[in-house]
Amino acid sequence: MSFASRQDAIDIQNEMPWEKRDRPATLYSMLRDSVDAFPDRPAISYQLLSGPTDKAQTMTWQQFHDQVCRAANLFRDLKIGESDVVALVLPNSLETAVATIGGAVAGIVNPINPLLEPEQIGAILRETNAKVVVTLKAFPKTDIAQKTAEAVRHAPAVHTVLEIDLNRYLSPPKSWIVPLVRPKNPGNHHADVKCFAKEMAKYPNTLSFDDSAGDRVAAYFHTGGTTGMPKVAQHRYSGMVYNGWLGHRLLFTEEDSVMCPLPLFHVFACHVILMAMIKSGAHVVFPTPAGYRGDGVFDNFWKLLERWKTTFVITVPTAVSALMQRPVDADISTVKNAFSGSAPMPLELFKRFESATGMTVIEGYGLTEATCLVSCNPPTGEKKVGSVGVAFPYTDVRIINVGSDGEPLECAADEVGEICISSPGVYAGNTYTEAAKNKDLYHYGTHLRTGDLGRIDPDGYVWITGRAKDLIIRGGHNIDPADIEEALMAHHDVGMAGAIGQPDAHSGEIPCAYVELVEGGSATGEDLREHCKVHVHERAAVPKYVEVLDELPKTAVGKVFKPDLRKRAITRVYNAALEEAGVDARVVSVVDSKKRGLVAQIEKTGDVDEAAIADVLGQFVRPWEWLEDAETET
Numbered sequence: 001m002s003f004a005s006r007q008d009a010i011d012i013q014n015e016m017p018w019e020k021r022d023r024p025a026t027l028y029s030m031l032r033d034s035v036d037a038f039p040d041r042p043a044i045s046y047q048l049l050s051g052p053t054d055k056a057q058t059m060t061w062q063q064f065h066d067q068v069c070r071a072a073n074l075f076r077d078l079k080i081g082e083s084d085v086v087a088l089v090l091p092n093s094l095e096t097a098v099a100t101i102g103g104a105v106a107g108i109v110n111p112i113n114p115l116l117e118p119e120q121i122g123a124i125l126r127e128t129n130a131k132v133v134v135t136l137k138a139f140p141k142t143d144i145a146q147k148t149a150e151a152v153r154h155a156p157a158v159h160t161v162l163e164i165d166l167n168r169y170l171s172p173p174k175s176w177i178v179p180l181v182r183p184k185n186p187g188n189h190h191a192d193v194k195c196f197a198k199e200m201a202k203y204p205n206t207l208s209f210d211d212s213a214g215d216r217v218a219a220y221f222h223t224g225g226t227t228g229m230p231k232v233a234q235h236r237y238s239g240m241v242y243n244g245w246l247g248h249r250l251l252f253t254e255e256d257s258v259m260c261p262l263p264l265f266h267v268f269a270c271h272v273i274l275m276a277m278i279k280s281g282a283h284v285v286f287p288t289p290a291g292y293r294g295d296g297v298f299d300n301f302w303k304l305l306e307r308w309k310t311t312f313v314i315t316v317p318t319a320v321s322a323l324m325q326r327p328v329d330a331d332i333s334t335v336k337n338a339f340s341g342s343a344p345m346p347l348e349l350f351k352r353f354e355s356a357t358g359m360t361v362i363e364g365y366g367l368t369e370a371t372c373l374v375s376c377n378p379p380t381g382e383k384k385v386g387s388v389g390v391a392f393p394y395t396d397v398r399i400i401n402v403g404s405d406g407e408p409l410e411c412a413a414d415e416v417g418e419i420c421i422s423s424p425g426v427y428a429g430n431t432y433t434e435a436a437k438n439k440d441l442y443h444y445g446t447h448l449r450t451g452d453l454g455r456i457d458p459d460g461y462v463w464i465t466g467r468a469k470d471l472i473i474r475g476g477h478n479i480d481p482a483d484i485e486e487a488l489m490a491h492h493d494v495g496m497a498g499a500i501g502q503p504d505a506h507s508g509e510i511p512c513a514y515v516e517l518v519e520g521g522s523a524t525g526e527d528l529r530e531h532c533k534v535h536v537h538e539r540a541a542v543p544k545y546v547e548v549l550d551e552l553p554k555t556a557v558g559k560v561f562k563p564d565l566r567k568r569a570i571t572r573v574y575n576a577a578l579e580e581a582g583v584d585a586r587v588v589s590v591v592d593s594k595k596r597g598l599v600a601q602i603e604k605t606g607d608v609d610e611a612a613i614a615d616v617l618g619q620f621v622r623p624w625e626w627l628e629d630a631e632t633e634t
Helices: 006-014 027-037 061-077 092-104 118-128 143-155 174-181 196-200 237-251 265-282 295-308 316-321 347-357 481-489 527-537 562-580 610-617
Strands: 043-049 057-060 087-091 108-112 132-136 160-164 192-195 215-224 232-236 256-259 285-286 312-315 338-339 361-365 372-376 395-403 409-410 417-422 447-456 462-467 472-474 477-479 496-503 508-517 545-549 584-592 596-604 624-626
Touching: 027 092, 027 237, 043 061, 043 092, 043 160, 061 092, 061 196, 061 624, 087 092, 087 118, 087 143, 087 417, 092 108, 092 132, 092 215, 092 265, 108 118, 118 232, 118 477, 132 285, 143 160, 143 508, 160 477, 192 196, 192 237, 192 624, 215 237, 215 265, 215 361, 232 237, 237 265, 237 462, 265 285, 265 312, 265 372, 285 295, 295 316, 295 372, 312 316, 316 338, 316 347, 347 361, 395 447, 395 624, 462 596, 472 496, 472 508, 477 481, 481 496, 496 562, 508 562, 527 545, 562 584, 562 596, 562 610, 596 610
Parallel strands: 043 285, 087 108, 087 132, 108 215, 132 160, 160 192, 256 285, 256 312, 312 338, 338 361, 508 545, 596 624
Antiparallel strands: 043 057, 215 232, 361 372, 395 409, 395 417, 417 447, 447 462, 472 477, 496 508, 584 596
């Protein structure tokens, strides 16, 4: 590793311009390089069940290459050219990795979150004009096949559905039982249905067509689970290769074994990890189709690290919180680092995890629109807990506000503004497939406006202080508050609604809503929650809590003032957690700090075990402080 400070990143950048670096021009050429260097080393391992001795399968780099070529050849034969789309509605499996890379080699691959509702999956299929869909064959305990079939009914461009049967990962007698209990395979749509494995076997293990001549769009990733027409981001080979190059240069070698229980339909697992594996020749392990959500994964996690002699763990704060509720019951001495993303990790959780595991936690920041990686805390340098570290080489992060004349103004150190990014992963001018959504998305024509608010301190560390986009981020999953508000406004008793994310120890934040009733309205919060269960078309977006207020806080022009709602939610959630834990303290106010965002101020109400307070509130992402220690100016 050669990354201990922002200066190290600058020094790497100053070695030569990005355009001059000897790097692969395409994804296939990046894969070919590792196959030539490490044909017999392990590439990808997978186990359907989470037990430390359960059946697992591993592909070497040569085997992975061969399967990718077969998949790419199959897609081409199904009329997938360089501008055509292969959609994947899949959990993790070896086939998911093969289809992802094969789809990007043949055309444009579009991974879709299988947890979305059929209406949302169908909207994405229509948005991308997908022609081929790869999904699961009907299988016990999952409704992915059923949801995909319903989505395909409403996606007229889809002509072929390729099915993956997970039963091949089971051993007898379980593999004998599945055909007896397997749900009826869904149909009732216009597309041909074929077996992915059988179709692939018909094709050669080398490309039967010429690789792309150079850079092009090779992947579409949707930005979140909102109803209606989602935003679909375009990713080029150059951005995918950049993520792979960063991982190889700064983190991984072919000797590393990486545990990644995150979904391949997300850019973190796909671009940050899989691309880095392809570039470096390292080995990645995907445990269970659902990763961290899989049965027994948390209970068996430490033993899985021992089994696979893991050196890097890929995680998110919500998973770390769950892991810290289990004793470390295995030899995990091989593990060097845990790479964490999706949200800042609470300080107490950070300390507890490092102390219990001996790992070094590396927090990072990325986003779908930038083909992911932006910054991270230096692996071998100072880690400022709560920050997202320093910008990677060739990534320019600027904090920008718009002046009274409408022109962008770059902020001074520690001044809060919008985080804006230029990097090889930013497709300036063409971030989204829909041109209208790219309007006003850039400063200087080069720097993507992320919608995140933040600052850069004098040492070059980036701190996120809020989100201008107002999205609710539940465990890394984006929820548009407008969907909740529209559903509530459809209720005859509701005059105005405001949806926000309330703090949650497991998911970072979960949706909640506050409403103002029309004159004569009598609906209760619980009435409105039941209403949302029917009218909010995404299960993850149904608010956990709905409260009726006499009047919602509003701006001068009559819009709901959401900072006041967030303060109210923080106070309620933190006080409930303190009371449940039997801690004699309470939140007396929540202040808006320019540098830290919303900060809960705590007052002691009796004999207080300060460690207990830190333990309770350290589970949440938002910061807190003692009232008597509060900064004079926030």
